[in-house]
Amino acid sequence: MTEPDRRSPLADAMRYAQVGTMLVAPIVFLGGLGYVLDRKFGSKPWLLLLGMMLGMAAGFANFFRLVLQPPENGRGSRR
Numbered sequence: 001m002t003e004p005d006r007r008s009p010l011a012d013a014m015r016y017a018q019v020g021t022m023l024v025a026p027i028v029f030l031g032g033l034g035y036v037l038d039r040k041f042g043s044k045p046w047l048l049l050l051g052m053m054l055g056m057a058a059g060f061a062n063f064f065r066l067v068l069q070p071p072e073n074g075r076g077s078r079r
Contacts, residue, residue, distance in 0.1 A: 015066070022062040027055035 034051025038044045 019063060019066065022066065023059040026058040026062070027052055030055035030058070 030051035031048060032051070034047040034049070037047045037051075041047070
């Protein structure tokens with residue numbers, strides 16, 4: 001017989017609720033950092049755009065790491 005899935009549905013819901021934050025937070029943070037640096041160095045809008053592009057790359061990397069993570073096998077071991 002197969003062992004039933006021991007993770008609760010709430011744990012799965014919380015895991016996937018992170019996705020929106022994981023995509024938006026790096027964009028906002030690095031975009032804000034680029035904005036501040038643009039004001040300091042007078043290079044508008046280049047550092048803002050660079051920060052937002054780096055934030056998008058970081059957000060998608062986090063997203064794919066979460067979504068493509070192999071499922072746990074129920075024994076407590078995790079990759």
